[in-house]
Amino acid sequence: MKNLKKRRRIQVIVLIIVSLVLSGALIGYGFKDGINLFRSPSQVLAEPPAPDEVFRIGGLVLDGSLERGVGEEIRFVVTDGGAEVPAVYSGVLPDLFEENQGMIGTGSYVNGVFEATEILAKHDETYMPKEVVDALKEQGVYQGEDEAS
Known part of the structure; x- marks a missing residue:
């Protein structure tokens, strides 16, 4: 009887461990x-x-780089003061997207050009995403308040 209880307890523990590993793998795959x-x-x-890697890039839209092409294609350059990356986006830009303002784009880097699938712009006069502020501070270009809102 004791041996049966011990065996049952071990089976339950093994089942729980297998379930946790499987759940972790499924969650990781989903994310x-x-x-x-x-x-x-x-x-x-x-x-x-x-x-093929999707990532987010952030910085300032370089002054004088915003070009509206045929249709909805927009070309611009993203900079952090230390480097400049050309970008292209097809779609409708946020109303607050403009030159010399902070932005974050989601997309991939193909043949030396960032191909954006989503563009986010600052939402008011003082806000800039923390990641963009940190990148600009790293290059010594940030000229704003000490902390981002």
């Missing part, structure tokens, strides 16, 4: 496409990501 790493333009040029 695989949902995690986008942030990179500054300097980091993108220093270690270019693979063309």
Whole structure:
């Protein structure tokens, strides 16, 4: 009787461990496409990501670089003061997207151009995403308050 209880207890523990490992694997697989790493333009040029890797890039839209093409295609350059990455986006830009303002884009780096699938712009006069502020501070270009809102 004692041996049967011990065996049952071991089976339950093994079943729980297998369930936890399987759950962890499924959660990791589910998040695989949902995690986008942030990179500054300097980091993108220093270690270019693979063309199929989706990531977020942030910085300032370089003054004088915004070009509206045929249809909805927009070309611009993202900079952190230390490096510049050309970018292209097809779609409708946020109303507050403009030159010399902070932005974050999601997309991939293909043949030396960041191909954005989503563009986020600052939402008021004082806000800039923390990642962008950190990247600009790293290059010694940030000229704002000590802390981002």
